[in-house]
Amino acid sequence: MVLITGILGQLGYDLSKELTKRGVEFIAPSLEELELTTEAGAKNFILEKKPETVVHCAAYTAVDKAESESELALTVNGFGTRWVAEACREIGAKMIYISTDYVFGGDGHTPYEINDEKKPVNVYGRSKLLGEDAVSMILEKYFIVRTSWVFGINGHNFIKTMLRLAETKNKINVVNDQIGSPTYTADLAKLLADMAATEKFGIYHATNEGFCSWAEFAREIFKQAGLDVEVDGIPTIEYPTPARRPFNSRLSKKSLDEAGFNRLPTWQDAIARYLVELKSKNN
Numbered sequence: 001m002v003l004i005t006g007i008l009g010q011l012g013y014d015l016s017k018e019l020t021k022r023g024v025e026f027i028a029p030s031l032e033e034l035e036l037t038t039e040a041g042a043k044n045f046i047l048e049k050k051p052e053t054v055v056h057c058a059a060y061t062a063v064d065k066a067e068s069e070s071e072l073a074l075t076v077n078g079f080g081t082r083w084v085a086e087a088c089r090e091i092g093a094k095m096i097y098i099s100t101d102y103v104f105g106g107d108g109h110t111p112y113e114i115n116d117e118k119k120p121v122n123v124y125g126r127s128k129l130l131g132e133d134a135v136s137m138i139l140e141k142y143f144i145v146r147t148s149w150v151f152g153i154n155g156h157n158f159i160k161t162m163l164r165l166a167e168t169k170n171k172i173n174v175v176n177d178q179i180g181s182p183t184y185t186a187d188l189a190k191l192l193a194d195m196a197a198t199e200k201f202g203i204y205h206a207t208n209e210g211f212c213s214w215a216e217f218a219r220e221i222f223k224q225a226g227l228d229v230e231v232d233g234i235p236t237i238e239y240p241t242p243a244r245r246p247f248n249s250r251l252s253k254k255s256l257d258e259a260g261f262n263r264l265p266t267w268q269d270a271i272a273r274y275l276v277e278l279k280s281k282n283n
């Protein structure tokens with residue numbers, strides 16, 4: 001049996017759909033049943049249910065807010081993950097921890113390899129790195145899966161924001177000097193379901209294929225949605241946010257290839273399928 005944390009989030013929700021499709025038995029605790037700010041809240045449900053695998057999708061994900069709520073972000077993503085890992089060790093479960101491109105500093109222009117230096121530039125990145133360190137120190141049977149620029153049907157994301165802006169604007173400014181890879185949670189969920197069925201433990205990078213800037217991402221969304229919105233690319237310095245972001249979020253897929261896991265489809269293909277999903281949900 002698989003236990004999914006954060007089932008109401010973008011990834012947790014799509015993972016639950018994927019496991020259902022595959023006929024894999026899973027349980028998904030509510031926030032009352034598994035809450036990551038206390039040790040008992042994080043551990044008791046797992047210890048009681050004794051799943052074979054825990055896919056830890058729940059996290060404090062508000063990147064900008066984390067700068068002013070650092071204690072909460074560090075507790076949920078750092079300690080919360082540590083407690084989940086300790087519970088997994090106690091019952092002998094494997095753990096899949098979802099992490100982020102934001103553990104890296106964003107220097108250079110080449111894709112980060114899994115063991116490259118970690119140098120988070122914001123509180124959220126530091127908190128997720130604490131989670132990674134806890135998982136790798138406490139467990140032997142673990143996967144750390146770093147993803148980036150996530151979008152799914154169940155939650156807020158960049159695509160939904162762009163489509164909302166298009167209702168009132170025909171020209172917008174979008175940052176063009178941060179480069180990374182969008183990731184559709186429905187695609188990532190398939191890979192996680194594949195991983196959960198193996199013992200190929202390790203650290204992986206998993207995003208949709210290809211790289212783009214946020215401005216290119218926005219242009220592709222408008223193009224595919226048939227919306228006539230002009231996107232002006234601007235440098236990050238002209239779009240100040242509470243949290244700094246890494247400029248280079250490219251992630252190398254070498255360990256994924258070496259383990260024989262399938263890469264995800266391209267980010268353009270993912271947008272196309274996501275827009276269809278959004279449309280069918282809204283109808």
Ligand SMILES: NC(=O)c1ccc[n+]([C@@H]2O[C@H](COP(=O)([O-])OP(=O)(O)OC[C@H]3O[C@@H](n4cnc5c(N)ncnc54)[C@H](OP(=O)(O)O)[C@@H]3O)[C@@H](O)[C@H]2O)c1
Nearest residue numbers: 006008009010011035036058059061098100147149150155
């Ligand atoms: N979103 C991205 O762009 C991105 C990029 C890289 C990596 N990731 C990682 O990918 C994973 C999935 O992201 P996502 O976008 O699916 O996240 P999401 O939509 O924000 O969902 C996160 C889930 O965690 C739950 N949660 C938050 N605080 C909690 C707490 N104290 N105790 C228990 N549950 C709590 C949330 O519940 P409530 O809704 O009730 O608060 C929500 O169900 C996360 O680990 C995230 O760090 C995300």
